[in-house]
Amino acid sequence: MAVPKRKVSKARRDKRRSSVWKLEAPVLVKCDQCGELKLPHKVCGNCGYYKGRMIVKKEA
Numbered sequence: 001m002a003v004p005k006r007k008v009s010k011a012r013r014d015k016r017r018s019s020v021w022k023l024e025a026p027v028l029v030k031c032d033q034c035g036e037l038k039l040p041h042k043v044c045g046n047c048g049y050y051k052g053r054m055i056v057k058k059e060a
Contacts, residue, residue: 031044032052033049043055043056
């Protein structure tokens with residue numbers, strides 16, 4: 001079984017863990033049809049289009 005030869009210091013341990021805690025803002029792109037901001041590779045929630053085709057019919 002692999003066992004560390006020396007104790008890992010708190011500073012070294014914390015440096016390793018520090019890069020994961022930050023949240024990132026979601027990437028948004030403009031819809032080709034209506035110009036509303038949406039998540040990439042998803043159907044537009046405003047108009048229902050994806051890749052130039054109507055996927056979800058919006059009821060008025």
